[in-house]
Amino acid sequence: MRDYTVRALRWERGWELHIDGVGVTQVHRLTEAEAAARDYIALELDVPADAFSVLIVPSVGDGLDEEMRAAREATAAAQSAAAEAARSTRTVAYKLKREGLTGKEIATILHVSPQRVSQLLATDTERAGA
Template sequence: MALYEVHARKWENGWELQVADVGVTWSPSLVEASARAKEFVCAQLSLDERTVHIDLQPQVNKDLDQLAVEARRAVHMADEATRIATVKVREIVQGLTEAGLSLPDIAQYLEVPQRRLEELLYG
């Protein structure tokens, strides 16, 4: 599988897509950019779409791009913390249930709203 790096830059008519070592095309939206870039690469190089992978790197401006990196990192860390919390909550709930506590009592014991506890357990 071939990997193509695509720098997507916002402009007034959509997104300019610069494909390394291939050329430049465009997309009306960022949502469509990967598919457009893949079609472009395949057409330019006569490749099968199944063999092409696009690494889309959107760019707006230096400050916003840096903020986006930080936001993605924070979301990733939050997702990981939620995954860890879910494992721990399921483990403690099992033990507390075996000790005879009801779900409302467990929520109170853990100082977690029952609705949030249920999200972690079943969501």
């Protein structure tokens, strides 16, 4: 499956869509960009609209592009850190349970609710059985 990158450049009447290796089209709203780019590519190349993927890369200028990129990277880093923290918490909860601690004791140690401990241990039990 072919991938097409579409640079969406903001201008006074909407967005100009620069489709790598294919051409340029326009839309009024960024929310219309993927559908318009997909239609344009399909027509220009005479291929089905579901035969390729489209990646819209918006550019608004005024220094905001770098700020948008930094915000996306920070969000991705936070999500990754949260996932790692959850994995670590599950592992510790399981090990504490194996040591004979009760759910309430584990909750106290981990600073979570007993219900959260039940969820953590159920996740590990499900994974162990898989």
